[in-house]
Amino acid sequence: MIYLNMNDMRYRKETMKSPVGESVRYYLVAKDTLSLREIAERIEAKRNVSAIDTMRVIWNFFEEITPMLAEGNRIEITDYCTLSPIIKKGKDGKPNFGGIQLNLIGTMRKEMADIQLKECLNTDKTVE
Numbered sequence: 309m310i311y312l313n314m315n316d317m318r319y320r321k322e323t324m325k326s327p328v329g330e331s332v333r334y335y336l337v338a339k340d341t342l343s344l345r346e347i348a349e350r351i352e353a354k355r356n357v358s359a360i361d362t363m364r365v366i367w368n369f370f371e372e373i374t375p376m377l378a379e380g381n382r383i384e385i386t387d388y389c390t391l392s393p394i395i396k397k398g399k400d401g402k403p404n405f406g407g408i409q410l411n412l413i414g415t416m417r418k419e420m421a422d423i424q425l426k427e428c429l430n431t432d433k434t435v436e
Contacts, residue, residue, distance in 0.1 A: 320334070320335045320337050321333075321334055322334075322335065344363055344366060344367070345359065345363065347362075347366065348360075348362040348363040348366065373391065377391060377392075377393045377405075377408060378393070378405060380393055380395065381393075384413075386414065387413070387414035387415045387416070388412070388413065388414060388415065388416045389410050389411060389412050389413060389416060390410075390411045390413060391408050391409070391410060392408070392409045392411070393405060393406075393407075393408060393409075394406040394407045394408065394409050
């Protein structure tokens with residue numbers, strides 16, 4: 309496996325072979341797990357908002373969208389992403405909540421694509 313590093317982002321490169329030819333895909337590799345408090349403290353350092361207030365806003369946001377996703381609704385955060393519930397059929401035949409699918413759109417999708425393109429073109433930073 310080849311890993312690509314850029315701007316503190318790490319990608320895994322996979323080459324897929326098919327009867328038609330080869331295709332290369334890049335997958336973002338998780339680096340760290342951040343807690344709600346750590347995210348709030350980062351926002352506090354950049355904005356004039358306390359970490360406690362930021363934590364409350366983030367917590368309230370997730371409290372609001374959780375029941376909506378559980379009902380099967382799709383949430384769109386304009387220029388960032390959509391959140392969709394993943395419903396799986398359980399062993400008993402009833403639908404079960406299987407998780408949340410995050411689809412990047414708009415500005416965030418463009419930023420990720422730009423980072424991936426730079427990674428592809430900058431082969432001198434490859435690490436095995």
